[in-house]
Amino acid sequence: MAVGGVREGAPASSREAPRRGQGGRVGHAGSSGWLPYALLALPALVYGTFVVFPLASTVRVSFYDWNGLTPPVFVGLGNYVALMGDTLFWGALVHNGVFLLFYTVLPVGVAFLLVVLLTQERAVRGLALYRVGLFVPQVIPMVVVGVVWRWMYSPINGVVNVALGWFGADPRPFLGDVTTALPAVGLVATWVQYGFAMVLFLAGIQRIDRALFDAAAVDGAGPWARFRHITLPGLRGEIVVALTVSMIAAFRVFDLVFVMTRGGPANATNVVAFEIWRRAFQQREVGAAAAVATVLVVLILALSRLVLRLQESEQ
């Protein structure tokens, strides 16, 4: 949840989740027809009440004009039609799209760089230590990340500006400038994400048979050929996971934007999740906010399906 990361990543490979045909391994079959239902009763009650029911309600509310106080008025698809011409909403969506570069492309790219180098070497000295260090940004609260980076970017003694000053650059308010605010926040997301992609790929590469590399070397395959024909196919599962997790994170980013910029300056860092919060809880346009939330949910579900499809069609 707060770590815009991994909880949502799980289904990436759960396409085999309803694994049928393991009947042979199921104990107590036959004698316990009602038992699984009894086991599921409490979890389903809690999950249904606090996840499924609210989710369905979000969709329902999106068809109403409602300020949260007076009785809601049914408007059909009215809220969605209004969204079509809503520049704030489209702007936010575009910013989420830009965040794909910082959440997905850059971290995965950086992790690839590492993997290309790694395939050259048998064992990395101190691998465990690297894993622990690289993973730290994943663990700390996103709010802390945002607070720390906000003053690192500060024009007054912020270390980013101090460091750039060594090269003669004048201090500038990265988060207060319309042109730099979005990439500045985006780079923080990259900082959070790349360690996860690296650790994921490092784990994946351990599984690739070393003999393949030796054989390829004997056949005269260069580093690029080995990367292209051994590493890349061998890491396909990890790549799909890294893509899915980071793309979802790019679309649900909230904490970071809330803490660093509140969507500003001049909506330059406004994102869909922030727009939902603002509409629902600041402007009390609850129906419109629910429509935006519904779009976000559909978008995220569609994205993860798309990545899965792409992977399956490649196999």
Place this chain on the structure above:
Amino acid sequence: MRGCSDTVSGVPMRPGRGFAVSQQTVLTAFMVLALFPIVLMWLTALKTSAELATNPFGLPEQWRFDNFAETWRQGNFAVYLRSSVIVVVPVVAGALALSVLAGYAFGRFRFRGRGVLFAVFLLGIMVPTEGLIIPLYYFMDDLSLLNTYWALILPQIALSTSFGAFWMRAFFADVPGELVDAAAVDGAGPLTTLWRVLLPLARPALGTLSVLLFMWTWNEFLLALVLVQDESVRTLPVALSFFQNQYTAQVPLLAAASTIVSFPILVIYALLHRRFIEGMVAGSVKG
């Protein structure tokens, strides 16, 4: 560097020294980059505002541990720490219990509607909290639970059970059938088998799950921001965001507050990092 070719007259060569160095260098560089802001946060928390202007990177001239005491007092962090603990403990405990029940049902039994039900449970892993937060707010209002710990505990148990059911199903499905059959032969019913045979085996899986759930609950922001406004119920991450607005200019205090909020999770990470990493990697890869 690319010059240290791997095939000189067809002979496979050991990896070149140049590669070994550059790879180690790249790893080190990115690890330093990952840790730098955290270390900077700690160092900054121990300086004065004045020193920050002259010495932004170095060790503090005088280690001002007073900053922590001042932040703790002014920021009311004792209250928020208490709230965070009161929320996190029942969420982890409750979600563990429900995850075991659901995971056992999905992992070891075949029943009508299993596929559909499991897919519905999985939905909660993908759906962003933003998709639930609006009705949750009015729902909690109807139940008169806004501004209570329950408003944070109940939805987070539910959301955590989604990943937990997925996680425990994978564990239960992987247990060899012979083990369970042997228990059945000895006359153990399904519940006895779960309690006596499977749960002791599940200890590592449960341990990793608790660590992940602790982290997600400890760091949760949106629910805590929206569902409680009352200061006495506020959790640490939301408190930090409010603290930031009040003390924008006092960077050492902000750094101290950030250190306080991240301290518990970092201590647990230092002790149990293998569970964190394996859990997050396996949780996303395993199916």
